[in-house]
Amino acid sequence: MERQIRLALGILILLLMSPWSSMVEPRSDESDSLEAERDVEFFSIRTDAYSDFVGTYDSSNVQEQRTIEAHSRLGTYSIDGLELNRPLSNDVLEPRLDAQLLLINIDRNMLDVRKDLSDISGLEVREFVGPSGLIVQGTSTALQNAQTVPSVVAQWDVPLAMFLDDSMLDALLFEGGNEALQGEEVRLEGWWSDQQLDTVNIADEQGNTIEQDLSLVAQAALDDVKHLDQGQYRGTLATSSVLDVVRQPSVMWLRFEPQMVFENDQSKNHMMINTMRSYFTTDLDGSGQIVAVADSGLDEDHGDFGTRVVGNYDVIGDGSTADKHSGHGTHVACTVLGDGSKGGYAGVAPDAELYFQAMENDNTGNFVSPSLNYLLNTAYNAGARIHTNSWGSSATSTQGEYTSEAEAVDDRAFNYDKVSNGQEGLTILFAAGNDGPNAGTVGSPSTAKNVVTVGNHQARYNGAPDNLMSGSSRGPTDDGRIKPDIIAPGGYVRSCRAQEAQDIAGSSWQSTWYLEYTGTSMATPNAAGAATLIREYLMEIAQRPSPQGALIKALLVLGAQDINSRDVPNNDEGWGRVNLKETLAPSQGRGIWVDDRSVLTSSGASKSYVFNVTYANSQLKAVLAWSDYRGSRFASKALVNDLDLEVESPDGTLYLGNDFASGRSTTGGTKDDINNLEVVLIDMAMKGIWTVRVKDAYHAGSGSQPFAIAVSGQGVNDLRPDPQVVVNSMALNVTIPQVGDQVRLTTEVFNAGNIKAESVDLTFNVDGTELNRITLDINPGASRQSTWYWTPQQSGITTLELIIDPDDTVDEIQENNNVLTKIVDVTAPGVKVTADMVERQVQYASQTTTSWNLTLENTALLQTNASIDTLGVFLDSDGTEVPWYLGMTASNFSLQGKATADVSLTVVYTEAPEPGLYRIDVLGLDVDNGISYPISLYLDVLSLPDFRVEYDYTVVPVHPANPTNLSIRVYNDGNTEIGYDLFLQAPSGWSAGFTDLSNDPGATSGSTGLIAKGGQMDVTMQFIPPQVSTAAGAQRMVTLTAISQTEPSRTWETDIPLEVMEVREVELILESDIGTPRPDALINLLFTIENRGNVDMTLTPSLSLPTGWVSQTSLQPIVMDWTEQSKNILISIQGNGNALSGPIQLNLDVGVQRFSWSGELDVLDLPQPSLTFSELEFENGQTFDHPFGPGAHPAGQELTFTWLLINEADVAWNPSISTSLSQGVFGECLDVGTVSDSVVPVVCSIILPLTLEVGSQPSFSFTLSSDDVSLTEGTSMLVAEQRSVEWEVTGLSALDGTGTGTLQVRVLNTGNTPLSHQLVLDTSTGLEAAVVGDDIVSAVSGDSQQFTIQVNGKATGVQQLTFQLSGVQEVQLSTTSINIEITSSFEESGSSGSNTIIIGAGIAVILGFAAMLLILRNRNNARQQMTAPVVLSPMPQQHAPTCWSCRNPIVGPMKGCPGCGARYHADSPTCTAVESCTNCGASSEQFVSA
DSSP, X not given: OOTTOOOOOOOOOSSOOOTTSOSSSOOOSOOOOHHHHOOOOXXXXXXXXXXXXXXXXXXXXXXXXXXXXXXXXXXXXXXXXXXXXXXXXXXXXXXXXXXXXXXXXXXXXHHHHHXXXXXXXXXXXXXXXXBTEEEEEEOHHHHHHXXXXXXXXXXXXEEGGGGBOHHHHHHHTSTTHHHHHTTOEEEEEOOBSSSBOSEEEEEOTTSOEEEEEHHHHHHHHEEEEEEEETTEEEEEEOOSOHHHHHTSTTOOEEEEOOOEEEXXXXXXXXXXXXXXXXXXXXXOSOTTOEEEEEESOOOTTSSTTTTOEEEEEESSSSSOOOOOSSOHHHHHXXXXXXXXXXXXXXXXXXXXXXXXXXXXOTTTOOBOOOOHHHHHHHHHHTTOOEEEEOEEEOOGGGTTOOOHHHHHHHHHHHHHSXXXXXXXXXXXXXXXXXOOSSTTOOOTXXXXXXXXXXXXXXXXXXXXXXXXXXXXXXXXOTTOOOOOSEEEEEESEEEEOOTTOOXXXXXXXXXXXXXXXXXXXXXXXHHHHHHHHHHHIIIIXXXXXXXOHHHHHHHHHHTOBOOSSSOOSBTTTBTOBOOHHHHHSOSTTOEEEEEOSOEEOSTTOEEEEEEEEOSSSEEEEEEEEOOOOOOOTTXXXXXXXXXXXXXXXXXXXXXXXXXXXXXXXXXXXXXXXXXXXXXXXEEEEOSEXXXXXXXXXXXXXXXXEEOEXXXXXXXXXXXXXXXXXXXXXXXXXXXXXXXXXXXXXXEEXXXXXXXXXXXXXXXXXXXXXXXXXXEEEEOTTOEEEEEEEEOOOSOEEEEEEEEESTTOOSOOSOSSSXXXXXXXXXXXXXXXXXESOSEEEEOOTTOOEEEEEEEEEEOSSSOEEEEEEEEEEXXXXXXXXXXXEEEESOOEEEEOTTOEEXXXXXXXXXXXOXXXXXXXXXXXXXXXXXXXXXXXXXXXXXXXXXXXXXXXXXXXXXXXXXXXXXXXXXXXXXXXOEEEEEEEEOOTTOEEEESSSSSSTTBSEEEEEEEOTTOEEEEEEEEEOOSSOOOTTOEEEEEEEEEESSSSOOEEEEEXXXXXXXXXXXXXXXXXXXXXXXXXXXXXXXXXEEEOOSSOEEEEEEEEOOTTEEXXXXXXXXXXXXXXXXXXXXEEEEEOSSOOOEEEEEEEEETTEEEEEEEEEOOOOOOOEEEEEEEEEOTTSOEESSTTTXXXXXXXXXXXXXXXXXXXXXXXXXXEEEEEEOTTOEEEEOOOOOBSSSOEEEEEEEEOOTTSOTTOOOEEEEEEEETTEEEEEEEEOOBOOOOBEEEEEEEOSEEOTBOEEEEEEEEEEOSSSOEEEEEEEEEOXXXXXXXXSOOEEEEOTTOEEEEEEEEEEOSSEEEEEEEEEESSSOOBTOEEEEEEEEOSOSSBOOOOOOEEEEXXXXXXXHHHHHHHHHHHHHHTTTSOOOOOOOOOOOOOOOOOOBOTTTOOBOOSOEEEOTTTOOEEESSOHHHHTOSBOXXXXXXXXXXXXX
């Protein structure tokens, strides 16, 4: 999943390019005058082309056409069960115990079954899964009872997988998937009702309950929990079992935290903004409109915003609204409404006001998404009715998907598009994204149904405006809906440059105050600006209040223009690019008609509109849009309430919405059951009566479905009112009027037109005579009630008439609906009952009685017996009788003619009765004549607030330095669920705020939301003292103000007294970094003592350390005055080399109180190596247990030294080894690998070349080093004398017949000392031999000497000649022999053949060198090869070794240090008295004889 993709810099802006900007080419910053560049088209609107029409309801109830299946995100439910459409692990198929999916038969409408299920105690209908499924939650009893509801044909378990998003399900398919999810940032969400729920509380009639708070699940399952909004928590997953989380009844959804990124002038000309600016009598410039922009941040001081920023809020909690990174938010906001004052690039609606919501973390540059409910609710409450968003999900896995963000946006749009509930409509726009050009790349939340999803086309340069930008994301959504809805200028859009922005490399042009960006981020604010102007038009010119968001969306599509070839709708451009002129003043004299006040309530209902198209062959276009009931992330299709658009031509041809070919409507297709925006476009409409029909094809959501329709064509006009009377609206306060009795009448009129009906006369006539006249203003789609009074003068049949526009002065759409007639029968009087006031109000919850003064009058001239009685109290809306007490002071009277009797009537009710209009029926009776006189009195019980607060202190103790939290209990003692706005006023210097009333902890105001009647809500307040500590005992006062959310509102003020506590409190803060010290380290600990108290203190410090650590600092008492904020102390501690890890604690004691800082010393765990000499081995296998061997070391052969390495620590040691050799010495030491708990040999192979001076003391050492530990060992060596020779004999090998001859013998000194020996010859008996000349061998090392030998034969046959060196010192290879063959004839001359015989181990110097290398190679096949080149040179005079004590030569016995090889006299008292080796420090007790 692409949850770490960073915020894209492609910033696309919708409508920005000033009225004086150039048409195509890029412009410099100089701005021309407005008049010189404005491209305005002036023309008049035809008013004679429109004839009568009116919408007509048809409330037929038809059977819904749907399959008995539920298409969920996991697969399809049918009467046979669930068929999966994706792989799932077995554990996620475990059923959720509190939820089931019900399949509904087609014999009843879904809405009716839904109502029946809602009536089951302990059962809640949670989600609609189309076409025939409902997910319900309830107790086990309630789920069983659901089986009894007619038309429930199947009841299936819902697996836990339904409550996990797809990315989590994918992770759980892998082994270890549960563990891999730990530590991931996730969002936990509750179920939906009217809003997302923090708490599930379900109870059935048997007392079984399901009750759980989502916050408790969040605290148990998540770390770093943040409460984003009602029913939404964010945190890192802390549990190893994801399934345990989604088993909880309060959990509806668990998913990864969404990662959002930005969806990164000629714009106004392309959208025809400049044309429409002064088209009407009032300029369209955005005045009077507030636009909300949610984006990175805002450079509020740029200059192009003037004083029009009405709000600039941080909605993510980083404390900043600056635009420090790319300047994306400033560019977007300026595109909507910048005025161009800094250089000419103005926005689309330059007089609109801005409400900004900053969503970028300035510290990281990351985009953070808050709760979308919170984002949209706060903007709406601030007066914004356009909300634009140039950002979306960075995850490609959610492209095209109907996510929980899309669901939340649709819920808010559905909620605010209900003019019948007093809502004013909210138009929400989202950028489609910049992941094009491939299909299905539109991102969330722009996949929502009820938003305007905006793609982008080129705004300037060659190709504008009909070039669709390649990066603009394409539709469709996963369920096949058309996205984007429209496209707007987004390529190369110039707008404001945030002055603090540091990363503007993504811009394609820039100046000091402006820069140029490309993307759907730029297109969306352009479309938002157009939407702003449409809303301004509807309110100011069409005089149409509260235009709904669906209507503005419909009008944007109504004027949208196809680009390039005719092929709308398509997944590239949706319905085309924005063209405001075609939206508000279409070409060809076509008019516009709109309706956003109508609703459909059930499947089969419809509303029809009739238009008389007066000119043939012109375009007729109808657009239907509705803010649909929120879809379900559980379902595979988002649409819930399916409305259909049908347009019927005069000849009966039927066109269905969205049935298009080649960019225009065609016939023969099927109805659209996917989109909640449908269009019919007829290029050449015939003259005559056209019918536009909106049908409720399938109504699955709860409640009615409002819709908006916009029609343009000949015979359509939006500039005429249609005031009319409301049929059956005339109501009298008495059933039978009596002569002389004043009658109160109420009537209702309605404006069915599309502009305000101003100064309309309304008359009340009796029997053709006008009795009264009033003048009214009626807004489009609004109704007005009027009250009339009439006193009948004679009995009999009387005709009452209400006439609107009696003089026919209003040019209205229809003139035949202006008269309301009612015929009444006026009777002769008997008795009459009158009241001092017919209607009274209950305005306070504590009020329990209301009284009327009644008069019972005998209207005749003769005496009569009369009585007055009450018939009961009834709820006027449905006639339900209410058991309230009614008391009268008297009831029976004898009245003279025209006499009266006064009666007091009192109604007694409980405190805070339910709101509503209650009717008290009273009957006056002429007993003698049997004539009754009924009268109704009315008690209007308003929503009665009654606020009460409790907390657990008389005086609240507060901390002088730290925030103090106070939990209060807020009670609604009113008569219905009522919300209260709470405000805190802190004492001077202090701060007070609420911690849990909004996503802005610490805010001084907040709303409780609706509190149930008699309900309670816990509210936490936080009091923050001044930075300067306050003295103990100081008293302060916080004022809590509560204002009820009722009309009229009531206000309560509660003073909360505070008293500053006496606090002895300090905080110890370690400022220095301990790190991971060595056991012998010196550590300096710098502490800061923060004084959090408000009294003087003397602190006694003490320090606790792990074993082996000692404090080097003397700790003295520390005196701190209460006004002294902080002190620093420095403590040094020293390790002894074997110091251990462990806890470290610094305590500060004052009296019995102790303040502590605790930490952990994590000492570096070092190896503890040691070496012990093992043996020295010569080539001949001779070994010694000390490095001196026999006292000297032979040259020319391999010496193998071995030490034993031990690591006494628990940590393994993996050292590298390096070898250091005296000059001329060859050798190496082998790697030892990893040393843990076993003994490892360290083996060094050394060769002393023969060239070394005899008696010299070369040395070698090796160093083992790693992990801050090193160990060095070595020894010196005494070069021993070596006498050896090689022989070479040349000459004859046989004697000829003469029996004599000569041969040569060469003696080579291969030792390292001079030779002085005699060459001695020895022969067999048949041979004589003598040396010719000197027979003394005198040769230094490396030299040779040749001798000539005279040989005489004595006998035939093979004879032996032996050569031998004789002298005092022995010589290796001192003897060699050859055979000489003697023939029988001594006179024959000997053969002249000469053969060379190689004697000994080798006679050439080069062979000796090769042998030396061979020794090493053969000895160390597995070791690294050593090269020891032998240089043959004369051996210098040898010297005796030097004593390391007296520094004199050693010529006698000696001792040596086995550690380093240093030699000492063994027979000198001075030298034998040394206690330790002067070279390495080893004890003399370890010396060995050398």
